[in-house]
Amino acid sequence: MTASQMKPPVITLTAGPVQGYPNVLQAMAKPLGYDYDPSFQAFYEETALKCAKAMRWPDPALILQAEPAVAIEAAAASLISKDDVVLNLASGVYGKGFGYWSARYHKDMVEIEVPYNDSISAAAVEQAFKDRPDISVVSVVHHDTPSGTINPIVEIGQVVKDYGALLLVDAVSSFAGMDIHPADCHADVFITGPGKCLGGTPGVTFVAVSEAAWRHMEDNPDSPRASILSYLDWKQAWNHKEPFPFTPSISEVGGLAEAIDHYMNEGPERVWRRHALTAAACRAGLTAMGCTLWPATEAIASPTTTAVCVPDGLTDTDIIATARDLFGVVLSLGRGDTLGKLLRIGHMGPTAEPIYATVAVTALGGALRKLGHKADVATGVEAASAVIAEGSG
Numbered sequence: 001m002t003a004s005q006m007k008p009p010v011i012t013l014t015a016g017p018v019q020g021y022p023n024v025l026q027a028m029a030k031p032l033g034y035d036y037d038p039s040f041q042a043f044y045e046e047t048a049l050k051c052a053k054a055m056r057w058p059d060p061a062l063i064l065q066a067e068p069a070v071a072i073e074a075a076a077a078s079l080i081s082k083d084d085v086v087l088n089l090a091s092g093v094y095g096k097g098f099g100y101w102s103a104r105y106h107k108d109m110v111e112i113e114v115p116y117n118d119s120i121s122a123a124a125v126e127q128a129f130k131d132r133p134d135i136s137v138v139s140v141v142h143h144d145t146p147s148g149t150i151n152p153i154v155e156i157g158q159v160v161k162d163y164g165a166l167l168l169v170d171a172v173s174s175f176a177g178m179d180i181h182p183a184d185c186h187a188d189v190f191i192t193g194p195g196k197c198l199g200g201t202p203g204v205t206f207v208a209v210s211e212a213a214w215r216h217m218e219d220n221p222d223s224p225r226a227s228i229l230s231y232l233d234w235k236q237a238w239n240h241k242e243p244f245p246f247t248p249s250i251s252e253v254g255g256l257a258e259a260i261d262h263y264m265n266e267g268p269e270r271v272w273r274r275h276a277l278t279a280a281a282c283r284a285g286l287t288a289m290g291c292t293l294w295p296a297t298e299a300i301a302s303p304t305t306t307a308v309c310v311p312d313g314l315t316d317t318d319i320i321a322t323a324r325d326l327f328g329v330v331l332s333l334g335r336g337d338t339l340g341k342l343l344r345i346g347h348m349g350p351t352a353e354p355i356y357a358t359v360a361v362t363a364l365g366g367a368l369r370k371l372g373h374k375a376d377v378a379t380g381v382e383a384a385s386a387v388i389a390e391g392s393g
């Protein structure tokens, strides 16, 4: 079957990229500005300032013209020098992956790895500094999306600050879905993008970079220049008087500005609340239906993605295909090391609406039943709906 012959999904509840808000998609369809026209340069500067305001960061955001995975690799290349000892925190696929990028640049690396249904404690980070006082850079993923688990980065960031190292945070799938900002966790490089909780598209990234991190990059003779991996090339690009090193992703920047406006106009607290409520309703519904949550404890379960174990005797791909066939609902598989072990329901941006918890329970439960597994869908929907009624009051 060709793509055009396939029935499109009715509702997409994936763990990102998400269906964008209609106004964001519309903003991206505007005629392209010429990047050297003063009106575009002013718009770009305003967008960098908007991103900074949303992040509660004093300096204009660095906007990079690629998906966040590229910006994270670029952070490794730009920040980490031959003299750096990196502490890599691996509680999931993205955390582990950063270590492979770091390995190209660092002098040495210490890694704390926990099972991918668990999170990393600040005490473990403190112990690592006691064992290796020469650690100079720490990398952590706030929400390791393939696991649906959250690391306590506010506490971890305090330890990193106390020991005087630089902290790099991947907040791609948590920022704007919960109460987290770069200063809250003393981040030196805080990376996020519009393609997850902001309800935009995945083609651009924005970053808060501290003065200490800029200094570290400037002092790093191997920090790339004239490269897709360069932070320094784009450092001044926010300023309307400075030229762009290369053509910016013009439509994506338009979408980013609109996504930030959407978030700020709705009000961050309200946005976080609907993410949290959707996830809580989803967890209640799935467990009432008889499913087992993937995170070791509910306390570390993400408010932006709910991960649930694949029931014994079934395969993840069969469940996903059945949910799509029967209900037109698209859910996410695991990824890398979590592939085959769990299923994920995203609550990000436009799908962080509590009613989607009942949709997820109905589609997942219905698929399980179709495949011969016992799932009490009615009890699940009732439990999800009770949480919504309580939380919305």
Ligand SMILES: *Cc1c(COP(=O)(O)O)cnc(C)c1O
Pocket (backbone or CB within 6 Å): 016, 067, 068, 069, 070, 072, 094, 141, 143, 144, 145, 170, 172, 173, 196, 202
């Ligand atoms: C989505 C995501 C990214 C970015 O990955 P892309 O492949 O660029 O979409 C990075 N880190 C985390 C934790 C993510 O969820």
